[in-house]
Amino acid sequence: MPDDRITTVALLLEQAAARGQSTLAEHEAKQVLAAYSLPVTREILVTTRAEVAPAAGAIGYPVAVKASSPEIPHKSEQGLVRLGLADEAAALQAFDAVASALAGRGGGVLVQEMITGRRELAMGLVRDPDFGPCVMFGLGGIFTEILGDAVFRRAPLEQADADDMMAEIRGREMLGAIRGLPAADRDALAGMLIALGQIGLDHEGVAEIDLNPVILAGPRPVVADALIVLRPELPVL
Amino acid sequence: MGARAQARLASFGGVTDFERIFHPRRMALVGVSSEGGAGFANGMLLACRAIGFSGEILAVNPKGGSFAGHTIFRSLDEIPGEIDFAVIAVPAPAVPAALEACRRKGAAGAEVLTAGFTETGTPEGRALEQQIREIAARGIRVVGPNCFGIYCPASGLTLLPGADLSRESGPVAFLSQSGGMSIDLAHLGGWMGLRFSKVVSFGNGADLREAELLHYLADDPETGVIAMYVEGVADGGDFFQAIRAAAARKPVVVLKGGLSEAGGRAVVGHTASMGGSRAIWSGVLRQVNATSVASLEELAQACLAFSHLPARVFRGICAVGGGGALGAAAGDAAEAYGIRLPAFASDLRARLEAILPRPGSSAGNPVDVANPFVPPAVLGQVLRLAAEDDRVDLQVLISLLYHYKSQARAIGAAVADITPFAELAETVAAAAADTGKPVVMVLPDLMRGPENLDLAAMMARAREEFTRRGVPVFGAVGQALRAIGHVNAYYGRRRAR
Structure with a gap:
């Protein structure tokens, strides 16, 4: 139930803020993600x-x-x-x-x-001063910073926006069937991108989300590491 | 319309009368100095007269007097009857009172040319702009302050330094936060063959600005293409909704100024470090299917393609030029935008070869016509034959007209007299019309300098011959294909959505 997930996550964020945390520990971040049905380790x-x-x-x-x-x-x-x-x-x-x-x-x-897989992706959420919560998708691992191959969309994302992000990155061929690896589950990836945007819209207290790497275990994406940064200046909703 | 704009309209219960703003019948110019004075308002009065503004001009200045045959009213209240619109060019502290007087006179809107408001960063400037906003909320729409105003060829409203702009209307609208960009595009478009519906330099945008003007232009039947120069937006959400709605109906070409990377932001994670304003704007513009450009020239070229080409995707093209490298350049540029140059079948090649000069020509695609002096009639035949290939949706003809200079010198004639540009324009336009496949001209202009002013004059006339027949002209093949690529991207994505 969508209402349940908002309540669950709001409580997690509230408790973290009450403890004076500026970020969520990995395990806490994964609980937030799992509440929004993102596949985590x-x-x-x-x-x-x-x-x-x-x-x-x-x-x-x-x-x-x-x-x-x-x-x-x-x-x-x-x-x-x-x-x-x-x-x-x-x-x-x-x-x-x-x-x-x-x-x-x-x-x-x-x-x-x-999680074993040879392909690593990155996803995230950032708050832009003009456009509010924006979702990021790109290549993961060490390539995130070296190649800067990442694209953004303003939340909320529609399915077509998520599909277009996968078509826009320079490394888009990584998502196909290459070198004996199966094609990535694009529907699962799109669902994750849409859900990240929704977290940003539902929770003002989330300043930033960094999922890197998201590993493709065969076709299946799994969030292997996660960081959630809290917005200190705002009361957590 | 965005929530803010809607709330503001509701606050005075009015619907903005854009008709009276863009086509005013009675317009006050506030701040015109008496004979010998040379303020902005005097410049505007002369510009409106030069361009042939079709309405009545009413000059206002507390000192009275007269200027250029106009008796100057000492106050707005002295003007008999209502006014539709006003241009305000008085010192900043006097602007709120002038604006309020215009509102009482029934003006639907006013443009405030004066600078000295929020852009100064001073508390006084901000307070004055807040006063403008408050007066606007009571029932007069404001363009500016700190702007060059409105150019509307249909009515003859013009930008502050725009005495010599065209009165010919066309489909291109331009919204600009920068006054300089507005007049630059108006001039650039003038010789490139762009014709405008409305150009609005809105400066600080105290009242009317990007989101609301986008909604207006999306509905405006006189506007077929919207271009904009934007540095910052008042409300990202309003802007997003407005530009998405506009781009769903007509092309919106955006030049974003002042892009910076994440530099100034507090960054903890990788996502924020990658999410500088450049990356975010790029993503947002793609999300709403706006056309993103990197320079004013690219913006003008995109508008030229959007306003001259039919609303569709051009998958395959034929490129015709004199010289193998030109064709290779066309092929390379086309590939970069996912456009194909289909190879012609052998029977079509044979028919082309039969009319091409020998040796040195090549009848594949690209078609190499071997030299720059091929008669227009032959080029017309080449275009008609190549159009028979179903895979060709559009043709690009590259013509190196400057080579006629050496011929002119050899026979002691003027280059404009021996270059068959008018015949070529006629032939190309007829081929495009008869085949139903648009032709885009590329007229490179590589010989310049003081010794080639005769060429410059000839090239300008040549361009004019093409554009007045609806054939768009670009200066380089890469520019032409980039502009066609923008058209393809827009209509391809609009259909996909």
Whole structure:
């Protein structure tokens, strides 16, 4: 129910603002996205070493272990993302390293499914001073900044707008069936772009959303990492 | 119409009488100085007289006197009867009182040429502009302040420095935040063959501005193409709705000034760092199917194509020129805009070869006619034959008329006398009309300089011969194909939606 998702997310944002957060931790951001039906990684937030093995077992190896803290918006630059952990020993070792680096800062440690796919995309939301919430779509991973291959549309997006964004990026061939990889699920991608715009329209308190990478697991897009920046100057609605 | 504009209209319960604004029968010029004075209003009076403004001009100045045969009224109240419109060019502090007097005189609108308002960044300037807005809300629409005003060829209203603009009307409307851009396009369009319905320089846009004017022009039967120069918008939401509605009905060509990257913004994530105003505007303009251009020249060329070509997508073209490189350039430019040059079948090639000069010509597509001196009648036949190919939707003819200069020198004749531009224009226009496939002319103009003023004069006359027959002329093949590409993108996307 649309009303339910607005309420759910408003509550999450309100609680984060009450704690004085300026961003949502990855796990919180994924809850916001999931409420709007964006496909996100399966993951479990743990705070103690004892929780790691059961969580990883439930997710299934290999797993990723990451810091999930509102105080660390760009965690990969700080070595707080450990990928492709094949067994319990590796997962525990990663937990120890991430947890000690995290010490004293808020948040927890995420045990997350590993999404494997060779194609990485980026999506996001930004508030433009003229046009309000605008949705971004482009190539992900390190290409986002190097190639600057990203396009924008003002929210709300219609299906045709989302389709046109996929046709407009220079790297559009990445979405087709290439080198033995299946064509991306364009309907799923369009749904995600439309939903991102809707989050921006529904929640004034969201300043910015950064989904990077969105990995194509075969044809299926999954949000592997997410950052939501809150608007400090406004009361969260 | 946007919520703000609607609220403002509702506040005085009026419907804006744009007819009386663009075609005033009685117009007050406020601020005309007596003989010997040389204010903006004096310049405007002379400009209106020169262009042949069709209504009555009523000069106003508290000092009275007379100017250019007009007795100057000491106040608006002294004018007998109502006025339709006013041009206000008095010092900024005197503008609110003058505007209020115009409102009492029943004017539907006024343009305020005077500068010294919000653009100064001072509290006084902002307060004066707020007063203008308040008076406007009581029932007079304001263009400006800090603008060049309105140019409407049908009525003879003209921009401040626009004494020599054309009185010939056409389908192109132009909205400009910049006065300089408005007069530049009016002049540029004059020789390029653009004809205007309305040009509005709205300056600071205290009252009438982009969103509401877009709604008006979308409905305006005199306007077939809307062009605009915009730096900032008063309300992004209103603008978005207005331009989307307008572009659904007619082409809207936008030159956005003052684009900057995210520089000044507080940026946390990657999305915001990529979402500078350039990227956002580019996305928004594509979203509403507006035509985005990067320069005033490109804007004028796009308007030329939109106003001279039929409303459709041109998938395949034939390019005709003298010289292989010209054809290659046409092919390369066409490819960049997704336009094909279909190769002709062998029987058509044979019929073309039979009429082309030998050797050196090539009857494929592009058609290389080998030299710049091929008689117009032969070029006309080439166009008619090439048009038989169903895959050809439009033809581009590149003619290097400047080469006639060397012939003229050799025989001691004037270049304008020996260059068959009038015959060529006649032939091309007839071929386009008979085949139903438009021809776009490219007349490169590479020999310039003081020693070639005779060529400049001939080229100007040649261009005029084509444009008055409805054949658009471009200066380079890349410019022509870029403009056709804009037409294709607009109609292709409009149909897809």
